[in-house]
Amino acid sequence: MMKDVPTVNVDRPPSSLLERIYLGPIFSGLGVTLRHFLRNLFGKKDIATIEYPEVKRQYSERLRGRHILTTRDNGKLRCVACYMCETACPAHCIHIVAEENPGEEVAHEKVPRIYEIDLLRCVYCGYCVDACPEEAIIMSRTHEMAFSDRDEAVIGIEELRQKGPIEEADIGYRPYF
Numbered sequence: 001m002m003k004d005v006p007t008v009n010v011d012r013p014p015s016s017l018l019e020r021i022y023l024g025p026i027f028s029g030l031g032v033t034l035r036h037f038l039r040n041l042f043g044k045k046d047i048a049t050i051e052y053p054e055v056k057r058q059y060s061e062r063l064r065g066r067h068i069l070t071t072r073d074n075g076k077l078r079c080v081a082c083y084m085c086e087t088a089c090p091a092h093c094i095h096i097v098a099e100e101n102p103g104e105e106v107a108h109e110k111v112p113r114i115y116e117i118d119l120l121r122c123v124y125c126g127y128c129v130d131a132c133p134e135e136a137i138i139m140s141r142t143h144e145m146a147f148s149d150r151d152e153a154v155i156g157i158e159e160l161r162q163k164g165p166i167e168e169a170d171i172g173y174r175p176y177f
């Protein structure tokens, strides 16, 4: 059986007609809107927002953007399919399928046959980059990504693979940076 909960009655003075129709707060709110509207229209110098995408902010050199799978001098992926990144990923958005390294000089046993990242599940924490023992995955500063459906956001080796030399300006978060 529930206990009686003590209650306190508060006397509330009756509202006047003017208070009940809320005209005062409505005009006060509209006044604030109008003030900001005019300020944004004529006082552009002191507003905090920018006219993106024409104007862009300077982002951090450690920005955690879209991932890059780095390659060796011979163009092959540095990834040795050790699954460390997949294991460390808190969003479970990395999917790797390993296969035997088909290379003649077997420096490492495995390579990724499938390496996928779901960019819509990724939380851009950088744990995969930290976990990688080969510096095979780094993050770029590319952060402008748009997809028309969820499947498009799952990118594989070809999209992730390093395309030629990486410009310093493109590199975002990476270990020991």
Ligand code: SF4
Pocket: 085, 088, 089, 090, 091, 092, 093, 094, 117, 121, 122, 123, 124, 125, 126, 127, 128, 129
């Ligand atoms: S950045 Fe974080 S969430 Fe995204 S793939 Fe790497 S570990 Fe997973």
Ligand code: SF4
Pocket: 078, 079, 080, 081, 082, 083, 084, 085, 086, 096, 131, 132, 133, 134, 135, 136, 137
């Ligand atoms: S990217 Fe790095 S951590 Fe992930 S499987 Fe490849 S070598 Fe291992």
